[in-house]
Amino acid sequence: KMAEETTPSKLNRAGSLQAKRKPEDFIFGKVIGEGSFSTVILAKEVSTDKQYAIKVLDKQHIIRENKAQYVHREKSVLSKLNHPFFVKLYYTFQDKDRLYFVLSYAGRGELLDYIQKLGSFDENCTRFYAAEVVSALEHLHGLGIIHRDLKPENILFNEQMHIQITDFGSSKILKTDQLGEDSQDGSQVAPGQKRKNSFVGTAQYVSPEVLTSKKAYYSSDLWALGCIIYQLLSGLPPFRGGHEYQIFQKITKLEYEFPEGFSPTARDLVEKLLVLEPEGRLGCEEMGGFDKLKKHPFFEGVDWSNLSKQKPPQLV
Numbered sequence: 078k079m080a081e082e083t084t085p086s087k088l089n090r091a092g093s094l095q096a097k098r099k100p101e102d103f104i105f106g107k108v109i110g111e112g113s114f115s116t117v118i119l120a121k122e123v124s125t126d127k128q129y130a131i132k133v134l135d136k137q138h139i140i141r142e143n144k145a146q147y148v149h150r151e152k153s154v155l156s157k158l159n160h161p162f163f164v165k166l167y168y169t170f171q172d173k174d175r176l177y178f179v180l181s182y183a184g185r186g187e188l189l190d191y192i193q194k195l196g197s198f199d200e201n202c203t204r205f206y207a208a209e210v211v212s213a214l215e216h217l218h219g220l221g222i223i224h225r226d227l228k229p230e231n232i233l234f235n236e237q238m239h240i241q242i243t244d245f246g247s248s249k250i251l252k253t254d255q256l257g258e259d260s261q262d263g264s265q266v267a268p269g270q271k272r273k274n275s276f277v278g279t280a281q282y283v284s285p286e287v288l289t290s291k292k293a294y295y296s297s298d299l300w301a302l303g304c305i306i307y308q309l310l311s312g313l314p315p316f317r318g319g320h321e322y323q324i325f326q327k328i329t330k331l332e333y334e335f336p337e338g339f340s341p342t343a344r345d346l347v348e349k350l351l352v353l354e355p356e357g358r359l360g361c362e363e364m365g366g367f368d369k370l371k372k373h374p375f376f377e378g379v380d381w382s383n384l385s386k387q388k389p390p391q392l393v
């Protein structure tokens with residue numbers, strides 16, 4: 078008697094056996110969005126009726142564009158993340174032509190859409206959502222991961238209107254040991270001979286050190302946080318320009334100003350994050366770490382212990 082056709086299974090995070098999923102296990106619905114190498118589709122798992130956002134990547138396209146490393150990076154980072162403020166990766170599988178990432182569905186869209194729709198956030202909403210981003214970064218950096226492309230487009234919302242940070246293809250996992258292989262590019266990195274990274278984030282949010290030395294630090298995400306807080310309160314990012322090189326010039330010269338009405342407390346926080354030297358930014362190790370950042374007067378009144386359980390303020 079032929080061996081029973083068994084579905085391959087894997088151990089999941091909890092160490093229990095989990096049947097490998099396949100496309101037929103899902104009913105695919107509407108397209109939620111398109112990336113450069115991906116299509117995100119709303120899908121329902123047949124056996125559980127649960128809804129997911131499935132990110133489908135075409136292998137030929139990835140290979141042609143030489144982006145396989147980003148796929149592996151996104152998978153390895155998402156697999157490490159298990160936190161309320163990050164999009165969750167439930168399963169991955171593949172067929173001949175495609176790779177599938179079964180993700181939690183952040184059904185209320187991108188932060189950028191709300192900034193554009195409302196013009197800007199009031200201080201109360203800014204405080205709440207900036208606190209959620211700070212809490213998320215504290216978790217991410219605690220795992221040794223730098224996002225490297227944090228921006229309002231990559232901060233989504235779930236049905237309860239809590240943030241769900243996504244897009245880890247360009248993130249970096251800092252190697253945990255001092256010597257040995259550089260965990261991402263697989264090449265041996267002699268001490269001090271850091272490989273130059275080709276990746277640069279999105280112009281408006283990229284930090285000066287990435288522009289000048291190509292090196293990203295945890296602190297690069299704190300720079301992006303400063304840009305995002307400025308944008309939430311004023312409606313626009315601090316460094317703007319027609320072309321990328323104009324934006325890059327303003328960043329490296331710290332050329333930005335605050336609009337009328339920007340409160341002194343919020344201004345003080347942004348000024349402590351938009352610091353050219355990475356080691357000078359509030360929130361980095363050298364400046365007292367996240368505890369010091371969380372104590373800034375702008376965050377007065379925030380209960381940091383259970384943000385994901387709190388009812389978010391109505392966006393007005």
Ligand SMILES: Nc1ncnc2c1ncn2[C@@H]1O[C@H](COP(=O)(O)OP(=O)(O)OP(=O)(O)O)[C@@H](O)[C@H]1O
Pocket residue numbers: 109110111112113114115116117130132164180181182183184186187230233243244
């Ligand atoms: N888990 C999710 N839930 C809901 N919407 C999502 C989810 N993941 C991605 N999206 C949306 O789908 C679209 C495509 O996302 P995807 O991550 O595939 O590409 P991208 O990162 O936006 O583009 P690029 O690859 O060029 O950076 C985006 O608009 C994003 O907002």
Ligand SMILES: O=C(O)[C@@H]1CCC(=O)N(CCc2ccc(Cl)cc2)[C@H]1c1ccccc1Cl
Pocket residue numbers: 135136137139140145148149152169170171176177178
């Ligand atoms: O890392 C893993 O978990 C597996 C390992 C086995 C495997 O074959 N893949 C796919 C590797 C891959 C990456 C890019 C392209 Cl274009 C094709 C195949 C990996 C994979 C499977 C499904 C979804 C994503 C990934 Cl990276």
